[in-house]
Amino acid sequence: MALLGPNGSGKSSLLRLIAGLLRPSAGQIALQGGEAERTIGEQAHYLGHLDALKPSLTVAENLGFWAGYLGDRVRPADEALAAVGLGGLTGLPAAYLSAGQRRRLSLARLLAVPRPIWLLDEPASGLDAAGQERLAELMRQHLGTGGMVVAATHGPLGIEATELRLGGSP
Amino acid sequence: MTALSALLVRDMRLAIRVGGGALMGVLFFLIVVTLVPFAVGPDLVQLRRIGPAILWIGALLASLLTLDRLLAADHEDGSLDLILMGGTPLELSLLAKAIAHWITTGLPLVIATPLLGLLLNLEPLAIGAVALTLLAGTPALTCMGLIGAALSVALRRGGLLLPVLLLPLTVPVLIFGVAASNAAVAGPMSFGAPFMILCALALGSLVLGPLAAAAALRNGLE
Amino acid sequence: MALIDLANPTRFLTLTERVLPWLAAATALAFAVGLYLVWAVAPDDYQQGATVKIMFIHVPNAWLAMGVWSVMSIASIGTLVWRHPLADVAAKSAAPLGAAFTFLALLTGSLWGRPMWGTYWVWDARLTSVLVLFLMYLGVIALWRTVDDPARAGRAAAILTLVGAINLPIIKFSVDWWNTLHQPASVLRVGGPAIHSSILTPLLVMALAFGLLFVTLHLAAMRNEILRRRVRAMWLMQAHAAQGA
Numbered sequence: 080m081a082l083l084g085p086n087g088s089g090k091s092s093l094l095r096l097i098a099g100l101l102r103p104s105a106g107q108i109a110l111q112g113g114e115a116e117r118t119i120g121e122q123a124h125y126l127g128h129l130d131a132l133k134p135s136l137t138v139a140e141n142l143g144f145w146a147g148y149l150g151d152r153v154r155p156a157d158e159a160l161a162a163v164g165l166g167g168l169t170g171l172p173a174a175y176l177s178a179g180q181r182r183r184l185s186l187a188r189l190l191a192v193p194r195p196i197w198l199l200d201e202p203a204s205g206l207d208a209a210g211q212e213r214l215a216e217l218m219r220q221h222l223g224t225g226g227m228v229v230a231a232t233h234g235p236l237g238i239e240a241t242e243l244r245l246g247g248s249p
Numbered sequence: 250m251t252a253l254s255a256l257l258v259r260d261m262r263l264a265i266r267v268g269g270g271a272l273m274g275v276l277f278f279l280i281v282v283t284l285v286p287f288a289v290g291p292d293l294v295q296l297r298r299i300g301p302a303i304l305w306i307g308a309l310l311a312s313l314l315t316l317d318r319l320l321a322a323d324h325e326d327g328s329l330d331l332i333l334m335g336g337t338p339l340e341l342s343l344l345a346k347a348i349a350h351w352i353t354t355g356l357p358l359v360i361a362t363p364l365l366g367l368l369l370n371l372e373p374l375a376i377g378a379v380a381l382t383l384l385a386g387t388p389a390l391t392c393m394g395l396i397g398a399a400l401s402v403a404l405r406r407g408g409l410l411l412p413v414l415l416l417p418l419t420v421p422v423l424i425f426g427v428a429a430s431n432a433a434v435a436g437p438m439s440f441g442a443p444f445m446i447l448c449a450l451a452l453g454s455l456v457l458g459p460l461a462a463a464a465a466l467r468n469g470l471e
Numbered sequence: 472m473a474l475i476d477l478a479n480p481t482r483f484l485t486l487t488e489r490v491l492p493w494l495a496a497a498t499a500l501a502f503a504v505g506l507y508l509v510w511a512v513a514p515d516d517y518q519q520g521a522t523v524k525i526m527f528i529h530v531p532n533a534w535l536a537m538g539v540w541s542v543m544s545i546a547s548i549g550t551l552v553w554r555h556p557l558a559d560v561a562a563k564s565a566a567p568l569g570a571a572f573t574f575l576a577l578l579t580g581s582l583w584g585r586p587m588w589g590t591y592w593v594w595d596a597r598l599t600s601v602l603v604l605f606l607m608y609l610g611v612i613a614l615w616r617t618v619d620d621p622a623r624a625g626r627a628a629a630i631l632t633l634v635g636a637i638n639l640p641i642i643k644f645s646v647d648w649w650n651t652l653h654q655p656a657s658v659l660r661v662g663g664p665a666i667h668s669s670i671l672t673p674l675l676v677m678a679l680a681f682g683l684l685f686v687t688l689h690l691a692a693m694r695n696e697i698l699r700r701r702v703r704a705m706w707l708m709q710a711h712a713a714q715g716a
Binding site: 095098099100117120121123125127128129130131132133135136140143144145147148149151 | 251252254255256258259262263266267325326327328330331332333334335336337
């Protein structure tokens with residue numbers, strides 16, 4: 080599902096609400112299917128504006144940490160890094176990465192730990208055309224395995240999506 | 250358990266690599282201890298008397314200074330959001346961060362104590378007593394510091410807010426720590442009584458700290 | 472070869488590669504001569520016995536503690552005023568060496584005084600000033616390690632070093648004054664009533680030996696720092712060379 084709307088319309092807030100990072104003042108969020116004992120947040124990946132990367136750790140250490148912390152069944156880090164095109168940079172401290180490379184490293188986190196729901200806040204920002212194509216491909220693959228993607232975006236994502244327009248001031 | 254150990258290892262790595270690492274706290278401890286004789290005079294007899302107090306206050310201040318980055322750094326780069334979305338209970342994650350902080354900050358202070366005790370002309374028994382009380386007391390300082398760090402996490406201009414919030418809470422730890430140290434050397438009271446209370450405070454804060462900090466974080470992330 | 476040629480890091484590396492073995496040999500020789508003079512020629516003090524010979528290590532280290540800060544100050548001026556490319560490398564490499572010499576001065580001073588004072592430390596003017604100097608060294612090192620970008624760190628450290636240089640006489644004066652307010656506890660006197668040549672000669676040779684030691688280690692440390700920066704540059708190139716945004 081693509082969340083569209085002008086700046087300030089609440090796209091990011093809606094994503095954070097679903098993730099459980101914001102508490103709703105009214106209303107409910109419920110998930111159909113999935114694991115009942117877990118919260119939505121524990122079954123979702125959140126890719127916000129910030130990268131959650133530590134500059135003083137290497138690429139491999141950053142990804143390895145999130146894989147170890149977030150998941151019990153993880154895919155090998157090398158696979159995930161190769162899938163986003165960062166295969167040769169495992170030993171590089173994250174401080175040396177460009178903005179686009181950092182974005183892709185955050186994406187690798189989504190690949191390394193399988194979780195059904197992807198909450199993406201402007202995932203294509205900072206990526207060039209090739210990167211955006213790769214992102215669209217990864218989203219297609221995730222949807223193909225039965226996953227769900229909710230993405231807030233300004234431009235087209237390159238995949239078929241139901242649109243939800245948010246607009247107007249609160 | 251791997252989630253918590255991953256968090257522990259990461260925090261320790263970061264503490265060692267970023268900035269001055271563990272030694273900043275020790276350096277600050279050394280500076281505070283050096284400043285006191287300039288203020289009270291170089292009389293060795295007097296320094297020996299107030300030595301345990303100086304060491305305790307120095308360790309207290311040195312612990313405090315590194316605490317505000319404990320959660321603020323993760324908040325600023327978005328890691329805190331993801332930590333909240335992990336499967337592990339927030340309380341345990343915070344406890345893991347506190348343990349990492351203590352190993353990289355509190356423990357070096359305890360190790361530095363004997364050398365600083367020499368500077369203050371403390372006798373070996375006093376040095377041992379102070380080191381032991383700090384060993385029990387610095388975990389308490391770290392865990393209580395968690396609470397202050399959680400309360401002030403989203404504030405950009407933290408400044409002195411964290412110490413202001415935290416120092417009153419640390420008064421009991423300070424009182425019993427210094428009392429135990431002094432009791433070991435002189436005085437009618439035994440070392441055991443205040444030391445036991447100090448340990449009790451430390452154990453209590455191990456529980457209360459992560460609980461209160463988790464509550465503060467959940468509350469603050471609105 | 473002009474001094475300006477040393478400004479080129481590559482030239483510096485090749486030059487020091489040839490010079491360092493000679494410097495190391497000269498250092499070893501100076502130490503050998505100096506230690507021989509200390510043990511064979513210098514007399515025992517009638518009060519302190521042989522422990523007075525710690526002075527031959529303590530005093531050169533104390534001189535170097537101050538001297539290295541001067542070297543750092545000159546390097547800092549090089550960074551700030553002339554933007555000499557190797558100036559901040561020189562400053563950064565000198566700081567840990569200066570801290571080590573200062574620590575050795577403190578340690579030997581403490582061991583020297585122990586028999587007389589009955590304790591390992593007194594807060595007398597000289598030792599306390601050196602302790603403050605030690606703290607300032609550690610502060611500069613901390614600053615170098617905290618700022619990531621070497622160029623910015625260099626300028627920041629240069630400012631701190633120069634401020635420290637200006638402050639050192641003031642600190643020394645105030646510590647001396649503070650010490651006169653209280654009972655002077657120290658009976659630490661260098662050399663006794665007069666500096667006899669049997670004491671002066673070994674002292675100067677040991678000072679020369681330690682000085683050569685500093686120069687040798689300093690040049691070696693500067694080489695390491697230059698190589699470290701090259702590794703960093705290679706990392707940057709590697710990151711840029713990888714495909715993608």
